[in-house]
Amino acid sequence: MSRQVRCGLALVALAALGATLVVAVGGLEPFGHYPGPYGDVLAKVVPGERHEGQLVAATVLDYRGFDTLGEELILFTAACGCVALLRLRRRERGSDLPAHERPLPSFAARAVGGALVGPVLVLAAYVVIHGHLTPGGGFSGGVIGAGALVLAYAAGQRVRLRRVGSIAMLETAEAIGAGGFAALALGGLLAVGATMQNFLPLGTSGMLLSAGTIPVGNLAIGIEVAGAVALIVAEFLEQALLEERPEADHSSQDAGLDAPRR
Amino acid sequence: MTALQATCLIAVAAIGTLVVLTRDPLRQAAVAGIFGLALSALFLSVQAPDVALSQIAIGAIVVPVLVLLAMAKIREHDQ
Amino acid sequence: MSVLAYLVAVWLLLAGIYGVVTSRHLVHLVTCLSVAQASTYVLLLAIGYRSGAQAPIFGDIPQSTPVVDPVVQALTLTDVVVSATVSALLLAIAVQAHKRFGSVDPDELNALRG
Numbered sequence: 001m002s003r004q005v006r007c008g009l010a011l012v013a014l015a016a017l018g019a020t021l022v023v024a025v026g027g028l029e030p031f032g033h034y035p036g037p038y039g040d041v042l043a044k045v046v047p048g049e050r051h052e053g054q055l056v057a058a059t060v061l062d063y064r065g066f067d068t069l070g071e072e073l074i075l076f077t078a079a080c081g082c083v084a085l086l087r088l089r090r091r092e093r094g095s096d097l098p099a100h101e102r103p104l105p106s107f108a109a110r111a112v113g114g115a116l117v118g119p120v121l122v123l124a125a126y127v128v129i130h131g132h133l134t135p136g137g138g139f140s141g142g143v144i145g146a147g148a149l150v151l152a153y154a155a156g157q158r159v160r161l162r163r164v165g166s167i168a169m170l171e172t173a174e175a176i177g178a179g180g181f182a183a184l185a186l187g188g189l190l191a192v193g194a195t196m197q198n199f200l201p202l203g204t205s206g207m208l209l210s211a212g213t214i215p216v217g218n219l220a221i222g223i224e225v226a227g228a229v230a231l232i233v234a235e236f237l238e239q240a241l242l243e244e245r246p247e248a249d250h251s252s253q254d255a256g257l258d259a260p261r262r
Numbered sequence: 263m264t265a266l267q268a269t270c271l272i273a274v275a276a277i278g279t280l281v282v283l284t285r286d287p288l289r290q291a292a293v294a295g296i297f298g299l300a301l302s303a304l305f306l307s308v309q310a311p312d313v314a315l316s317q318i319a320i321g322a323i324v325v326p327v328l329v330l331l332a333m334a335k336i337r338e339h340d341q
Numbered sequence: 342m343s344v345l346a347y348l349v350a351v352w353l354l355l356a357g358i359y360g361v362v363t364s365r366h367l368v369h370l371v372t373c374l375s376v377a378q379a380s381t382y383v384l385l386l387a388i389g390y391r392s393g394a395q396a397p398i399f400g401d402i403p404q405s406t407p408v409v410d411p412v413v414q415a416l417t418l419t420d421v422v423v424s425a426t427v428s429a430l431l432l433a434i435a436v437q438a439h440k441r442f443g444s445v446d447p448d449e450l451n452a453l454r455g
Contacts, residue, residue, distance in 0.1 A: 003448060010362040018355050025347035031263055032343065032392035039389065039410035043397065053399030055411035056312045056418065064415055071419040078426040085433040127315070133400060135311035139422045143319035150327050225422060229324060232429045236331040239436075263342060263392075274383065275349045278376050282360035287368040294372050301379055308386045309396040309409045313417045317382075320425045325375065332368055332432040336439050 052214065057132045061217040068217075069185055072224055076178045079228040083171075086235045105155070113155025120148040128222035129208070131215065138218040142225025149230045153237055167238075170231040177224025184217055270304040291329040295322060346387035353380035367435035367445040371428050378424045382417045389413035 001009075029035050046058045060068050124145035131137030209215070277297045284290040298321020305314035357377025364370040389410030395402055397411040439445045 007363050010359065014355050014359055017358075018351060021351045021354070022348065025344060025351060028344075028347060028388065030343040031346045031387055032390055034389055034391040034394075034410055036410065038412050039391075039397075039408070042411055043404075043408050047399055047404055053404075055397035055399070055408065056414045059411050059415040060418060064412070067416075068419060071423050074423050075426050078423075078430045081430045082433045085430075085437055135396070135398060136315055137312060137418075139418055140312065140315040140319055143316065143323060143422060147319060147323040150323055228426060229422075232426065233324070233327060233331075236328060236335075236429075236433075239331075239335050263345065268342070268345060271345055271349045271383075274379075275352050278353045278379065279356050281376050282356045282373050285365065285369060287366055287372070290369060290372050294375070297376070297379070301382070304383065305386060308390050309394060310386055310414050310417070311396050311398070313382070313386065313414055313421065316418055316421045320421055324425045325372075325428065328429050328432055329368060329372065332436055335436050336368070336445060339439060 050212065050214065052132050054132050054134070054137075056135075057137050057214055057218065060137065061214045061221075062212075065185065065217070068221070069181060072178055072181055072221060075225065075228045076174065079174060079231050082232045083235055086239055110155050113151050117148050117152050117155070120151060121145060124148065124222075124226070128218055129215070131218035131222075133208075138221025139225055141218075142222040142227075143229055145222065145226035146229035146233065150233055167231070167234060170227050170234060172227075173223055174227030174231055177220050177222070177227055180220035181217060181224065184213055184220060188213070264307070267304070267307045270300065270307050273300045274304050287329060287333050291326045291333075294329070295326045298322060298325065346390075347384065350380045350384035350387065353377065353383065365446050365448070367438060367447060367450075368432065370447065371431045371435065374431070375424065375428055378420075382421065385413040385417050 042055055042059065042063070046055055046063075047053055050058050050062060052058060124141045124147075126141075127136035127144060128138055128141030131141065274297070277293065277300050281290060281293050281297050284293050298317055302314040302317040302321065305311075305317055354377050357373050357375075357380065360373030360376065361370050364373060389412070391407060391409050394407040394409045397408040397414065399408075435445060438450055442450055444450070
């Protein structure tokens with residue numbers, strides 16, 4: 001069917017969907033009157049049972065840890081898919097530009113970006129490790145850690161992606177994270193008899209080493225998310241960097257990430 | 263509902279519409295970054311700091327960078 | 342006024358799907374999909390919100406203060422990261438499609454063609 005017919009049909013269908021959803025949404029509880037029992041049950045029960053106050057971390061890693069295992073594996077699979085899709089194209093490429101011919105970004109970008117990579121990594125480590133005490137945790141901290149790699153590229157540091165060890169290191173980190181979390185789930189099974197059961201000593205609430213497997217789970221997820229996101233960005237980056245080779249004297253290209261030339 | 267939450271909701275709806283209506287992918291990446299920022303403000307106003315942290319990191323680091331890199335490769339291939 | 346949050350979620354979903362259907366560029370399509378995904382975040386968090394309550398972290402507030410629902414926040418937290426990764430996968434497919442067929446217009450990507 002032609003494009004016009006398809007768009008018209010889509011509008012009609014979307015209008016019908018919208019009407020149905022508005023009617024459905026009108027039957028929900030008014031905004032601000034949360035009725036359900038689970039939030040209240042968790043608020044009462046978690047500080048006593050798990051010796052910690054971060055309810056979201058406890059839900060993600062302990063009470064609903066099985067969902068997190070699935071989500072983590074989705075992450076892992078998507079990263080593997082990206083690697084598989086983007087690696088096929090690399091067999092046709094040659095070597096990229098020698099180091100001294102690559103154009104550099106401006107001095108300000110290099111200075112500020114380069115100076116910030118270290119603090120960003122420390123911030124990421126802080127967010128991951130304190131995930132059971134403050135807002136944050138494995139997912140947020142992992143993405144911030146992957147951001148350090150992006151910052152290093154944007155600052156013009158020549159991220160040696162093709163040297164043996166770089167991509168392999170990211171893949172290893174991702175595998176360790178995913179495997180670590182699965183091992184934690186199995187550890188519950190072996191130690192206590194129920195998968196994902198919190199089996200490490202609980203400690204005192206508010207200390208760094210408390211709440212059993214929750215900080216360990218945060219660490220595993222942080223490593224895995226950082227590895228997966230950094231791996232995806234590195235795969236995309238490597239493609240972009242490699243394809244710069246025959247167009248080294250391009251001056252008429254408009255702004256894109258392949259132009260650290262201003 | 264507080265005024266802050268109402269403002270954040272309307273901002274999210276408006277910027278979301280703008281993201282859809284921007285057809286050029288490069289410009290859309292920039293508008294998507296702003297959309298992520300509005301979303302994280304909304305999440306903070308509904309008392310969800312963990313979600314806001316994740317959204318800030320994702321919306322500023324992952325999504326625009328990946329869109330720009332994909333566009334870079336598509337354009338290189340065009341030439 | 343109290344259904345504004347839910348209506349915004351519905352609007353984002355409709356806008357996102359409209360963008361996907363009428364898109365002329367695969368990368369534009371992926372970003373519109375992420376707008377549609379954002380509608381689920383808004384809906385989930387709106388359901389779990391309780392007026393006058395605090396964030397569900399008992400670090401420095403007494404344990405008897407009312408807090409918002411942590412379960413929907415847990416769902417949304419993982420969802421945000423995972424959906425970004427799935428968008429990355431879709432972008433990789435878009436790049437490959439451009440290499441194979443020479444165009445990123447969804448209307449021209451006809452699988453049954455040559």
